[in-house]
C-alpha cells in the first residue's frame with residue numbers, strides 16, 4: 447500500500463470497567479472503500495468516534511494526510527467527516543439548514559442562497575429529489591432523515607468519509623442510490639470511505655478491503671475479494687453460523703386464527719386487506735418505503751388511523767391508539783429505538799421489566815429479586831450480557847440497545863408481537879439467536895409475530911410466511927418455502943405480474 451491517508455496506532459479506550467478498544471491499529475489507503483465489521487460492542491463506533499475526534503482515547507496516535515492529529519478534538523470536516531449511527535438531524539430545522547449545520551463555509555453570518563444549488567445537487571444524488579430544501583426535517587420519515595445525514599457527510603467534501611451503519615433504515619432501492627454516490631466519490635474525487643455495516647452483502651458489494659474487530663481488538667484486514675461469507679463471519683464471531691436455511695414453521699392450523707383482519711385499510715396508504723394469521727406464525731411484511739407494508743404494521747399497533755376490524759382469537763379488539771393495542775395484548779417495537787424504544791438513562795434490567803412492574807411487585811412493593819430473575823431470563827433469551835443489567839442502556843452499543851427494546855416487548859407476554867425492523871444494527875451472530883428466541887416464543891406460547899423489514903436476508907431467515915406490497919396493496923401472500931429473494935424483489939419493485947391477453 448502506498449503511504450496511507452489515515453494511520454492510527456495503539457488506540458485504547460475504556461469506559462469504567464468496559465474495555466471498548468484494547469490497542470487498535472488501522473491504516474486506510476487513499477481512495478479505498480474500507481469495511482469495518484464485528485459483533486455488537488466490538489468497538490467499531492468507538493473507533494470511528496476516536497478517528498473523528500468525538501471521543502478522547504486513553505492512549506494512541508493518529509495521522510491523517512501526513513499530519514499528526516490532536517486526539518479528542520473534532521477533526522476539520524474538510525479532512526474527515528462522520529455520518530453517525532444515531533441521527534443527529536435537528537427536527538425543527540429545514541433540510542438545507544440541517545445539511546449546512548457545522549459546515550466551515552457558513553462563516554459567522556449564515557446566508558443560505560450561495561449554498562442552495564450545490565446542496566440541491568447533493569440531495570438529488572442521494573435520491574431526495576422530491577424533498578424541498580426548506581421542508582422541516584421533522585416532516586420526513588426516518589429513512590429520509592437518514593439520507594439527509596448522509597448528504598451532510600457528502601456535502602463537506604471530506605478526504606475521508608466515515609459512515610456508521612448508514613443503511614440500517616434504508617430499503618434496497620435507497621441503498622443502491624447511496625452506494626452509487628459513494629462509488630462516484632471514490633472514482634471522481636479519490637475520497638477514502640469507511641463503512642460499518644452488519645449486512646454482509648453490502649460489505650461484499652461495496653468495499654475493497656475489510657477490517658474485523660473483536661472485543662476491542664484488531665482481528666484481520668484483508669482484500670474483500672479474498673473473503674467469503676463464511677470466512678468473514680468466522681473472523682467476526684469465532685465460529686460458523688447457519689444462514690439461509692428455512693426453519694420449520696410453528697403455525698398452528700385448524701384453530702381460531704390469532705389475528706384476523708377484515709377489510710382493514712389505512713386511508714391513503716393501504717388498500718383494504720383481509721387476512722388471517724395463525725397462532726405461532728411469523729409473518730414478514732415486505733415493501734419499499736411508501737409501499738404500505740410499514741403503514742399496515744403501524745396501524746395494527748394503533749399508530750395509524752385505520753378502517754375495518756381487527757380480531758384477536760376471534761374477538762373484535764380494533765385498537766384506535768397504542769394504549770388500546772397494549773391493553774388487547776398487542777406489543778409493538780419501533781424502528782426508532784432512541785425516541786420510542788428504550789429509556790436510555792435507565793438500567794438495562796429496569797428497561798426490560800418496565801412494562802410489567804405489576805408482575806414483579808407485591809402490594810405496591812417492587813421485588814428486586816423478582817426483577818432480577820425476570821430480567822436475567824429476558825437478557826439470556828435476547829443475547830444480552832446479564833452481567834450488564836445494572837448499567838444504563840445508553841452505555842450499550844447500538845445493536846445491544848435494539849436487543850433491549852425487543853426483550854422489553856416480549857416481557858409483556860403479548861398475543862401479537864409487531865416488530866418494525868426487528869434487528870436493525872444487530873450483528874449476524876446475535877441476529878440468529880434472536881430469530882431462534884422469536885421462534886421458541888411462537889412455538890411455546892402460540893405468539894403470532896408480524897414484522898416489517900427492509901433487509902431481505904432477515905425476511906428470508908426469520909419468517910415462515912411472506913406478504914409483499916407494492917404501492918399500497920398486497921402483491922402476494924405466500925409461505926416461506928415458496929418464496930426466494932428474486933420473487934420478493936420482483937414483487938416489491940414491479941408489483942403484480944401483468945395479465946397477458948389471451
Ligand SMILES: Nc1ncnc2c1ncn2[C@@H]1O[C@H](COP(=O)(O)OP(=O)(O)OP(=O)(O)O)[C@@H](O)[C@H]1O
Nearest residue numbers: 461466486487488489490491492841842843844845
Ligand atoms: N458512553 C459509553 N459508556 C459506557 N460504555 C460504552 C459507551 N460507549 C460504548 N461503550 C461500550 O464500549 C463497547 C464498544 O461499543 P461500540 O459502540 O464501539 O460497539 P460497536 O462495535 O459499534 O457495536 P454496534 O455494532 O452494536 O454498534 C461496548 O461494550 C459498549 O457498551
